[in-house]
Amino acid sequence: MSINSINSKSLIRLENILIIGNGGRENSLAWVIQKNELVKKVYLIPGNAGSERIKKCVRLKIDINNKDELVEKLNILKIDLIVIGPEIPLADGLADFLRKKHFKVFGPGKDGAKLEYSKSWAKEFMQNANIPTANFWKVNSLEEANEIIHSSSRPLVVKADGLASGKGVFVPNSKDECSRAAESIFNGKFGDSGNVVVLEEKIQGPEVSVFALCDGNKYVLLPTAQDHKRLNEGDKGPNTGGMGAYSPAPLLTKDYLDRIIKEIIEPTIDQLNKQNINYRGVIYFGLMITESGPKVIEYNCRFGDPECQTIMPLMDQNFVFLLEKCSMGNLTGDEKIDTSGKVSGCVIATSRGYPNAYKTGFPIKIGNIESDDCQIFDSGTSLSLDGELLTDGGRVLSIVCQDKDYDMVFEKVYENLKQIKFEGIYFRNDIGHQVRKSPSKEN
Ligand code: AMP
């Protein structure tokens, strides 16, 4: 990647960077940020076992909810830039708090994070700005929901309004299922996140992820990506946080992306401005490409996981400058990202049972991994007392490779996966099936 309009050796101080979060996403951010020669240390709160294998990275044991301790420690460490990974601290207003304490922060304030933490608010926001999205109804009781479900002639999707760790969306097959989903949400399946329910018209088409780094006014687009949300091959089975991804998404041609910019991205940023929201962070546009054009399925106020692990290796050491510029409201808007013709792919190795119950604590053996343009970012791992790497989550490792085309990329990814062993390892063999000439079933 080369990013023009960036004064790389400018007067900015970027020696000590802090990343908040503990997933593969945050490890991939740390990995690309540490590449910059100005950066001396990348601190992660809390990070995971894999963070310790990344150069310049140090994990900190601090409770981010203990605000006094946090600020004191960040001042002692002379933190120059803070990147907040997950949605929960953003929704809790951590970015606002840290900005008030004079830190540079990449991540929206509570007002901007509402794009993700209230689906009904986001739908009204889109309605006000004429941004294409599925028709919707905001409902406050099961009776209200049932009235709409039973009078609707079209299939509906049911969503808890608030944050639900990616589990608050139901795509039912019948009116009865639809009603049961609404009932489970109103009965407290997601706590207060389910006090309000959004019913949406079910739309159809492939899904793509588009990421805009915003400085409150201007924006830069990252390469697009395609996630694989379903657990099983052939895009079957339950929804997960994401089983693999590739970037860029060839489905989005230049012309189509221009249409998305005009119909969705710029109207979103204009509407944020109209509502006096100074959004300094990434907007993740979850889009569906329908017969009648692109529509927003959801906004997120953070990078996608595993899209982030997939995209970061396409960035060069200048990436951290973009984050800093966003935090300061200093983008020129002319910054261009050039991936030198490389493409990237990622497969997630999970614990059997995920996204439902699974066991953790199994030793992970990593054999000889091809290292040229390949990375392993730990998603859910920990270390035993004697330093052995153990599984510690549903999504355990992100295996990522880059090359000139997707067949080469996924050949390397799946070769590397043969070198990774832990009890109950499960991964999809068909990640990238949309872009590979011959996705092999025997990998
Ligand atoms: P979300 O957590 O909002 O990304 O939703 C999870 C998944 O549910 C999406 O990736 C879509 O596959 C599906 N989904 C959400 N909204 C709709 C909709 N209006 N129509 C069809 N599918 C949807």
Ligand code: GLY
């Ligand atoms: N890749 C899906 C998500 O991060 O929500």
